Amino acid sequence: MNYSIQQAAQKLGLTPSALRYYDKEGLLPTLQRTDSGIRTFRETEIQWLGLICCLKNSGMPIQEIKHFMTLCLQGEDTCEERKEVLEKHKTEILDQMKVLSNSLNTVNYKIEHYKEIGIFHIDQEIGGADNVQSAS
Amino acid sequence: MNYSIQQAAQKLGLTPSALRYYDKEGLLPTLQRTDSGIRTFRETEIQWLGLICCLKNSGMPIQEIKHFMTLCLQGEDTCEERKEVLEKHKTEILDQMKVLSNSLNTVNYKIEHYKEIGIFHIDQEIGGADNVQSAS
DNA sequence: ATAAATGTTAAAGTTAACTTTAAGTCAAGG
DNA sequence: CCTTGACTTAAAGTTAACTTTAACATTTAT
Numbered sequence: 154m155n156y157s158i159q160q161a162a163q164k165l166g167l168t169p170s171a172l173r174y175y176d177k178e179g180l181l182p183t184l185q186r187t188d189s190g191i192r193t194f195r196e197t198e199i200q201w202l203g204l205i206c207c208l209k210n211s212g213m214p215i216q217e218i219k220h221f222m223t224l225c226l227q228g229e230d231t232c233e234e235r236k237e238v239l240e241k242h243k244t245e246i247l248d249q250m251k252v253l254s255n256s257l258n259t260v261n262y263k264i265e266h267y268k269e270i271g272i273f274h275i276d277q278e279i280g281g282a283d284n285v286q287s288a289s
Numbered sequence: 290m291n292y293s294i295q296q297a298a299q300k301l302g303l304t305p306s307a308l309r310y311y312d313k314e315g316l317l318p319t320l321q322r323t324d325s326g327i328r329t330f331r332e333t334e335i336q337w338l339g340l341i342c343c344l345k346n347s348g349m350p351i352q353e354i355k356h357f358m359t360l361c362l363q364g365e366d367t368c369e370e371r372k373e374v375l376e377k378h379k380t381e382i383l384d385q386m387k388v389l390s391n392s393l394n395t396v397n398y399k400i401e402h403y404k405e406i407g408i409f410h411i412d413q414e415i416g417g418a419d420n421v422q423s424a425s
Numbered sequence: 426a427t428a429a430a431t432g433t434t435a436a437a438g439t440t441a442a443c444t445t446t447a448a449g450t451c452a453a454g455g
Numbered sequence: 456c457c458t459t460g461a462c463t464t465a466a467a468g469t470t471a472a473c474t475t476t477a478a479c480a481t482t483t484a485t
Contacts, residue, residue, distance in 0.1 A: 158462075170444060173463090178442095189451060191462055204395070211392035215442070236403045239396050246393050250386060256347035257382050259340070260375050267372045294432075306474055309433090314472095325481060327432055351472070432481065439474070450463065455456100 154196070161194035165202050172202075179219050180205060182226060211246050290332070297330035301338050308338075315355050316341060318362060347382050 158169045165172075175181055176192065181201070185193050194202075201222075208218050221238050224231040294305045301308075311317055312328070317337070321329050330338075337358075344354050357374050360367040 168444080169462090171442085174443060187451095189462085190464095191451080207392045207395045209442095210388050211396075232403065236400060239400050239403075243393065243396050243400065246389050246396065250389050250393075252346050253382050253386050253389070256343045257379065257386075259343045260347075260379050260382065264372060264375050264379065267368065267375075304474080305432090307472085310473060325432085326434095327481080345472095426485100428483100428485085430481100430483075433479080435477095437474100437476075440472095441470100443469085445468065446466085448464085451461085452459100453461105454459085 156194040156199065158192050158194070161199060161202070164199060165206060167202075167206075175202075175205065175215070178215055180215065180222055182222065208242065211242070212249060213242055213245075292330040292335065294328050294330070297335060297338070300335060301342060303338075303342075311338075311341065311351070314351055316351065316358055318358065344378065347378070348385060349378055349381075 156164065158172055161167075162169045162172055172181075172192075172194075176184060181198060183201070184198055185195065187193060205218055208221070209215070217238070221235065224235045224238070292300065294308055297303075298305045298308055308317075308328075308330075312320055317334060319337075320334055321331065323329060341354055344357070345351070353374070357371065360371045360374070
């Protein structure tokens with residue numbers, strides 16, 4: 154079954170203009186058009202867009218997603234490089250999770266601090282768990 | 290001990306211009322100046338900047354950090370609201386971690402897929418773990 | 426004393442990822 | 456036939472979080 158741009162957008166939780174933007178940026182090279190120029194999204198594109206969302210939501214820039222797509226189109230020769238792209242992205246996801254985890258610790262400490270002590274000057278506000286990675 | 294803007298920036302892993310920007314946006318209302326107008330960062334500001342980095346790195350916008358700072362300056366009356374701000378931010382951190390975790394699963398699946406099968410068309414590329422949250 | 430380094434400001438520039446706008450085309454229903 | 460709604464494009468606008476620039480003041484080192 155095929156989808157109009159609006160249907161595809163709804164299915165993916167995106168907007169039609171975002172899909173047009175991705176297309177313009179070269180992220181959807183397999184997309185078909187009707188004779189009159191209207192985009193038709195097949196399951197293939199829907200699923201590829203699902204991966205795009207996955208990579209995008211975890212911080213991969215559009216241009217790098219495009220690079221990955223380009224590698225996919227080039228066939229098996231690019232297998233190693235594609236895997237490297239994903240491995241690199243994996244470490245970036247893990248780094249992000251670490252940052253979030255540290256921040257969560259700090260925020261949790263502060264929330265507990267409020268519960269137990271109940272005195273809230275800026276001097277208390279700025280104390281507590283240390284979340285700065287010193288660059289010295 | 291006090292710090293110049295460059296020393297403070299280094300200690301926090303930021304740039305001097307970023308610190309000036311934060312100051313301009315009202316994130317550093319306690320910051321002192323010399324008679325000639327040069328900023329001097331005390332431990333107080335360094336630690337508050339540590340919290341700013343923590344909140345910023347976990348996705349809180351500058352304007353909301355400023356709001357939080359404003360509440361801190363207003364004294365104990367704003368205790369409940371400050372706690373609510375942190376609780377809300379906590380759920381946003383947890384949401385982000387969930388998104389990253391889903392993406393990590395997908396990426397891991399793909400990496401394994403490469404290892405085991407070794408055939409890499411776009412049709413394989415777009416299959417695999419599902420990472421789209423349908424909006425239907 | 427003077428040159429280099431560091432500080433200041435306001436204002437303009439940057440970047441990513443879209444969104445909005447304007448002007449036009451196309452398909453379906455009454 | 457003609458209106459309505461969905462589609463198209465190119466180009467300009469948006470937003471956040473800075474950075475860069477330019478012009479100038481001050482501090483430090485020689």
